Amino acid sequence: MLALRLIRGSHPLVLLSRLLVACAMAGVGFLLLASLSHALAHPGQPAASVARLLWCLVPLAAAVQLAVAVARTDPGPQARSALDTVRSGPGGVPALAAVSTAVSCLLGSAVALLVFLHLRGELTGMPFDGAASGLLAADRPLPVAAALTLLCVAPVLASCTAFALSARTARPARLRAHGGDRDRDRATMEARTVRAASSGGADTAAPATDDTTGPAPLPGSLPWGAALTAAGLALETYASRSQHLPVPRTLEGIAPGVLGGWLLIAVGLVLAGPGLTHLCGTLLTTCRPGAVRLLAGRVLREEAARVGRPLGTLCAVVAGTLVAARLYAAAPGGGLSAVGPMTALGIALVLACALLSVLTSAAEWRSARVRTNAALVRVGAPRKLLRRAAALRAAVLLVALGSLTWALSVLASLPVLP
Structure with a gap:
């Protein structure tokens, strides 16, 4: 009740x-x-x-x-x-x-x-x-x-x-x-980061590295994700060249080796999601960054474990959809006419669920930072700076993960296309 x-x-x-x-x-x-x-x-x-x-x-x-x-x-x-x-x-x-x-x-x-x-x-x-x-x-x-x-x-x-x-x-x-001291400590360190970058100090990254509440280290699942992705590409390539495992041009009757390779690639992307998000944050904080880049990069590294896994899942789903679209387009008499109603429903359902999972995780991420953002505003950080940092985080994730997803979809479709 x-x-x-x-x-x-x-x-x-x-x-x-x-x-x-x-x-x-x-x-x-x-x-x-x-x-x-x-x-x-x-x-x-x-x-x-x-x-x-x-x-x-x-x-x-x-x-x-x-x-x-x-x-x-x-x-x-x-x-x-x-x-x-x-x-x-x-x-x-x-x-x-x-x-x-x-x-x-x-x-x-x-x-x-x-x-x-x-x-x-x-x-x-x-x-x-x-x-x-x-x-x-x-x-x-x-x-x-x-x-x-x-x-x-x-x-x-x-x-x-x-x-x-x-x-x-x-x-x-x-x-x-x-124990609400964590949010206050986090806001204090981020405020120091913003002030140091705004004042043009020589060592702008120092406040973000010498405290115990700093961003989490690089997730250990990134090497495993990269290894599984490489193994999936290798398995798919081997299966597509085998005479005993013919590869069809549609999703029906897919060879077990090709299907296993796609599964390994998808699992690898899911595992590598937090590490890729962390690397995006690290990339933002390199080469003498300003206040916006420092704040955006610090937040990405800190919240990589929260939003990285849904982002990796979305990348895997989008890559699989692109591969399926190429297979249907290359099939004789293929295209959209070859997609049945149940297949279309399944693809739309998977894409919608993956996107909604990312949006839900982003909403959870935003609610978790309400106190930290409010503390930053109280210590003098302008709201425009927070909005610019949020936009920069979204743009970097879109460009980096989108490029990786497109590249993997091309690599995964090359062995099975004529």
């Missing part, structure tokens, strides 16, 4: 994020039910049905990541302080995050079932009755147990993941809430 009351009294933006999670889960549930319909319509093609079901794991993972990203910001700071006041215990916040995530996901699964039944023609009285009856195997009876099992996979997985991650981060967040 407490979780439902918190959901009802949440901020409109929080309700909007939960509604987006419900929409994502509705799309995933519809794709799972569509794969079940394909199995019903083609009982003699179990391999094709299993392949369609496995491809649903990609939008499922993207939707779960979005749900977890939203759960990290729920409940808000006021609700967290109220829970600490009533001594809800260390499991209070994780339980509330898991329940709110489960409610949003179950709502999306229910909507997916209703839309699926409506398009099959089993629910009448509304527009588009039975519009996809042939595609969704309306002539075959729907196994209720199998449908409900598929619809419950995403909510259970998302709520369990949200509970585990919230339980892991609840204690550090509580310690930061009760």
